[in-house]
Amino acid sequence: AQDWQRRCCWRHWQQAYRGVLGWCSWRRGGLLLATALVLRHHLRGNVGRWLWLGVAAALALAVLGGSGLLPDFLTQRLATITNNLRLFDVRSVEVTPENFSVVERMALLQAGWQMFLHEPVTGVGPGNYPIAYAGSNSRDPYLLHPWYYPHQHAHNYYLHMAAEAGIIGAIAYLVLLALVCAQAFFSLLRVRGWFWQGITVGGCGIIASVAVHNLFENLHVLNMGVQLGAVWGMLVAIERQMQTRMEKQ
Known part of the structure; x- marks a missing residue:
């Protein structure tokens, strides 16, 4: 029980540390990351309750920002995020x-x-x-x-x-992305050992960050094809290695 409590405490500190780093970076990606960490941490419980809480928090921020009660630097930074999501002619x-x-x-x-x-x-x-x-x-x-x-x-x-x-190319890319996400999921289910678990989690983080960031920027122009291909291949190799170990046991 004490070991389980220490693990939970360590995970809480990790979440808090990464969230603080995200906010201190003051970049849009860092702010979104910090928000995502908070949601991910609390959504393990009652999903419906925390979703309603998230909606209420967003409405509160909108009201406070519109009424001028938030500091100007925070209002301006949050506005840059909403401006990039707003559609207009x-x-x-x-x-x-x-x-x-x-x-x-x-x-x-x-x-x-x-x-x-x-x-x-x-x-x-x-x-x-x-x-x-x-x-x-x-x-x-x-x-x-x-x-x-x-x-x-x-x-x-x-x-x-x-x-x-x-539409042909768009569907092909989405299918590729879905298959890569499925591969990452199955690799997470089968991986054993802290070292390989760390590599697998890191690979999943790369896939998720690229998939989300591609909504706002084309990361493939940064010559990331080799790196992404290596990550995808590494996840396949890890899953097969773990499967071979399980069959031998």
Whole structure:
């Protein structure tokens, strides 16, 4: 019983430490990570109760922020998160130094969506997002005034995949992601030993972080293909190794 209590205490301290680091980093990813850790820690119990508590906390933050009761630095930082999640038509927005990055990102997303609508089955072609954006392929450009410079991607990788490869490519990528997540889950169920458990949990963290972050940024342009492939292959190797050990026993 004492050993179990020590483990629980150690886990609580780990959660608190990582949450504090996330908030102290003051980056959007750190803030979201800290919030996710708190939810993950408390959702083990009554899920419905904590979901309602989360909704109430979000409403309280919205009311406090709208009434000016929260500190300005906290309100401004939280606003950057909501601004990146809000959908709008860039053609109806006046560009200012404050909203420049948000509007530019939305212009690229909107252009990618138009590509998908015009070529829903096969897309504009792998790697052709900047070409189609600028109209260099003898077609009408998808750019939106005044965003003339063709970036290499649409930030949201799922939308980017749909724009370049159509519904076929988007479904193929989602199937790949689902299979990788299933592989990670089965590896977690079978792994034994603290060393291999640590590697497996780390691999699952990489998969989850890339899958979520790809909603806001295309991480595949950072030459992560080799690393991700190694992580996926490592999870398969770990599961097979554990299965072989169990069969020998």
